[in-house]
Amino acid sequence: MSNYEAFMLALIQGLTEFLPVSSSAHLILPSAVLGWADQGLAFDVAVHVGTLFAVIGYFRKEVVQMLNAFFGSIFKKDRSNDAKLAWMIVLATIPAGLFGLLAKATDVIDLYLRSPWVIAVTCIVFGALLWWVDRRATCQVGEYETTPKSALLIGLAQAAAIIPGTSRSGATMTAALYLGYTREAAARFSFLMSIPIIVLAGGLLGLDLLESSTPVMWQPILIGVLVSFVSAYLVIHWFLKLVTRVGMLPFVIYRILLGFGLVFFLSMHG
Template sequence: MSTVEVIILAIIQGLTEFLPISSSAHLILPSAVFGWQDQGIVFDVAVHVGTLLAVMLYFRHDIGQLTLGWVHSLSGKHSMESKLAWWVILATIPAGLAGLLAAKADVVDTLLRSPWIIAFTTIVFGFALWWADATAKQQQSMDTLSWKQALFIGVAQALSIVPGTSRSGITMTAAMLIGLDKVSAARFSFLLSIPIIVLSGGYQASKLLSEPERFDVTGIALGMGLSFICALVCIHFFLKIISRMGMFPFVVYRLLLGVGLIIFLGWFAG
């Protein structure tokens, strides 16, 4: 990868990982549009580590409380924090299983990375995000989640194995549909991203151990650093934007992206 490709892809990953617009779609599109080679497993792991460090730093206080509450719950001392920690674990299981099955069947790389599929899912789940934002009764805080609601969000998260769906987008959509307010939906989605990024990054890292490859240390460090900075800034401003404007700007972006991609693909297909 050239330095320009590293910079562009790292910025894309950092800015889109936690926005409801699909980071996987944005990472696939440059290769489809510009003919770039696939960035490879090493780079994917590096930029995901960068975004993981960003969300853990931003929510370090919440993570500390949830971890402490979870540890106390093992000895029978339950609290609001311990309950929420267990709900995060519960909501991670469906996506973890879906990701494992998809990886074993190799359906994502062989069947689902098509730009046409990305265009379709970008539009469809953009409308779903708009529907949830416009019609759902968003009165519930994250602290009042039940296990059934957490599981519902987790099942929705499993759909994010399809590029263009957006992990953060589908989890926020599901959270708003069951009554969470916008900020609580976003915060739960961010917390839910931590174990799923750890699992997916760990799986990719295990593939590296079994299939070692040479890589550019400087490029990897640059990608990780840029994705970390961009993700940290993105989380901060995203929470401010949705508290004032809701999800509508991201719905508009998704629809424009999907339609633009269809026009682009149709132009070249013709």
Template sequence: MSYFEAFALALIQGLTEFLPVSSSAHLILPSQLFGWQDQGLAFDVAVHVGTLAAVIIYFRKEVVTLLSAWWASIFKSEHNKESKLAWMIALATVPAALFGLLMKDVIEIYLRSMWVIATTTIIFGLLLWWVDRKAKQTEDEYQTGWKKALFIGIAQALAIIPGTSRSGATITAALYLGFTREAAARFSFLMSIPIITLAGSYLSLKLVMGSEPVHVGFLVVGIITSFLSAYLCIHLFLKIITKMGMTPFVIYRLLLGFGLLILLSTQ
């Protein structure tokens, strides 16, 4: 891997991690289209650290409030809307964590192909468009009950399939349940913190137990680039959906999906 590839992959990770366009799909595409080598575990850990830092720092006030309320609910039996939201985020993380552990190898072997990416990109793009048009948009994230949390959590679990998009799946599910666009996005972003932490921890453990060489320069580029691009992406995304809804991202998904199908059909 070159420094250019490290920068490009980290930029892709940062820009797509929180958009409803599938970061996993975009990270697979360079190797499929340009023959780039796999970036390796160490680099995967680096970009996870960058995007995790971005979402935590951007939502630092909410994170501190939710953690404090969650802690108080356990040790002081103090319950409020913040502690409830914290528990619902934790509950919503369970399906993805279990599905990831049980199905990761199957996904890696059978579903990391451009045909799968193209198909899921189109299907879930159309689903996002339909739900966004029909959404009631009457509730915020603090009105999330355990049934809604599990529903969104199952949607997040399905996003392990390349091309689906974790944020796309969770935002679609939240809109379907009546969340406003802003509330759906915030809940999705907050949900990303525990799941990215778990994924990063798993990759870090594999890295420590393995013997893969570590290139410090690539890691620094990966962390800084993914952090800056992810932070900017979150900020712009929240502004875009307020004014334009999900339409720009639906159009992008359809163009990408059909473009891939055309490319595949010519090979």
């Protein structure tokens, strides 16, 4: 992998990881259109680390408060809003964690669903679903009002996003909007619940990397961490400011155009 390829792939990952547009759909484009080789396990770990640092860095105050409250709820019976939110994020992580382990054990995603055609269809279908839900959203619930039922439903949406092209953030925000969350609260809860799932996904990739005999090229790895960190941090900041003003429509339009663009490209080169 060249440094240019590392820069572009890390930029794509950072820009799309937290937007409701599907990072997997974008990461197949360089290989499908430009013929770039697979980036490899080490680079996957690097961009996961970069995006993890970005979301933890942006929400560092909330993360520290929730961690203190979480352990306080165990040892000191803390019943604060931060403790409740921390437990709701843990609860919301369980479905995706279980689905992810099952998918890894059976290879069902790699064998049947990691297809450009699947990604094109899911881009369109889940983009249309996001539009439908956003139009009807009541926008009344904040992230601190999350109930166990809501956490599980949003967690199931996150688990469904294991299907490539669905978009983890898109699925979780769609579920949150359906449950009456404000757009900002839906985004914030989605971003916060990404932390444990990125840790889990990065950990699994890291274990695979330890078992791999492929040599690691450190320069592209460092580029991957830095570029994905900076771009993801800026996207989180920008999205939270924009989404309350314009809603989800621009991202819906982009998703549907991307999906049909993939269909056109695949039809021409099928």
